[in-house]
Amino acid sequence: MLKLENINKTFGNKVAISNLNFEVKEGQILGLIGQNGAGKSTTFRMILDFIKPDSGKILWDNQEFVRSEISIGFMPEERGLYQRETIINQMNYFADLHGMPRAKMRIELKEWMKRLGVVGELEDKIESLSKGNAQKIQLIATMLFKPKLLILDEPFSGLDPVNANFLLKEIQRAKEDGAVIIFSTHNMENIEKIADKIVMLKHGQTVLNGSITDIYEEYQRLNLRLGGLKDENILSKYLGIKRVIRNTDGTLSLKLDSEKLGESIFRDIVRNQGYIPIFEQSYPTLDEIFKLKTGEKS
Template sequence: MLSVEHLKKTFGDVTAVEDVSFEVKRGQILGLIGQNGSGKTTLFRLILGFLTSEGQGEVLWDGKPYDIELMANQLGYLPEERGLYEKLTIEEQLILFGELRGLSREEVLERMEKWLSRFNVKGQPKDKVETLSKGNQQKVQVIATLLHEPTLLILDEPFSGLDPVNAQLLQEGILTLKEQGSAIIFSSHNMANVEALCDQLVMIHNGQQVLSGTVDEVRRSYGRIKLHIETERWDQQALAELPGVLEVQARGEHEYSLRLASEEVGPRLFHTITGGEYIQQFSQQPPTLEEIFKMKVGELNE
């Protein structure tokens, strides 16, 4: 289990990370979210030991101080700034990274076929990296990160630049390692990926931890303030004038999404909108993670 306890990091007068704490158990995925410049990458570098916390806070692995040298063969890290040796072949690239993580050449070659097939890489093992498309180069770097099947996996914006099909392939690869018992952290601006994959999340804003918990816990903490309806009896303007309705968005013909002042508004609106008659849809839900992210950022920036 990875334990991050009260980490803090300053650069001169700037505090990049302030009192951040969380745990990631084996077989769990944690999503780290926040705006650009919020401190996510600095936090990853503190966890990995690339930066020191100046004696403020600590990182533990299975209850012991994290040691990157001892953890090297158990660690997988994909930095946001991608980088491969373009003159090497795919095979040479993966052998290099695999051997750095304690695998033999034979083990790399045995695992390589499985991962190249799983990620549907368009290229042969003897092809040079420079001949691959940008998307296939990115997949090769992801494979280099996962090939040794790390017990601790840290991915900084892994879905950046991937189309939906390749993003799904990456999701499946991450879930494979989760099933094998890896502790996984990834940062993302795509809240759909966080909702789909994560057991828990942490939101960082200006270096401070402002949200944490399971995705369900975070969503439910905001109450069921989203209302989705489908009805031909009301239009957008009429719905916006109802008491307790803060915002109305049209989602399609006769379909609307309402943001409510509070969860308690819903039952009153049910009687008003339906009038005791059938309507096609009336669904009261917590806000999505993306909506919460936007609301939280707006609230903190006020």
């Protein structure tokens, strides 16, 4: 288990991190989110012992965190592969660092490349690969050696939906193997898909910290999606409907000013129409919550 207790970090007069607290257990995924400059990369660098916190504790299984004693996989936002080296030469180097026999690594590397659909050969140089394939090799280098702690800084950056799904599956696989996983991303959908917990930072301050379920339940169900409504005029009498958007699939998305309003709309529709195939009242999306907390406009 990784635990951060009352972590603070300043650079000159700038507060980078203020009183940060969280813990991630084996087999859990923490999504660390926030705008650029919020403190995500600083947090990663302190965990990795690249820089020291001014105060507070970083613990592993309730003992002082010692990087050399823990198997760590780190995928930086600025990818760190040697462009003029071949895939196999780089992986041999990483295998030596992790104490894995090269022959075993070569077998597992081929399996990884097949599973992720990497277009390339072991003797190809990184610079000859497409951006997506190079990112897959970076991911393999991070995860091949089954680290106990996995830190992924913007791992989905630049990936198309197909390759992003490959990555999501591998993160889930690492979770099932019991790794402690932290990743940052600007894609809230990916957070919603795989994160067990969220920490949101704003100018170094923690503005959200908890499970996704707990965070959602702090808000009302103000989003309403309707499909198959025969008479849309039924909605015109409700002043509490703040916004109506027609979606490309023909459904309507409504923003309500109160959760109770959804009950009134439902009763009216049932009384006048008798049946509606889609009536979905939900909490704000994580993207909406993020914008609320950071002050961004929807």
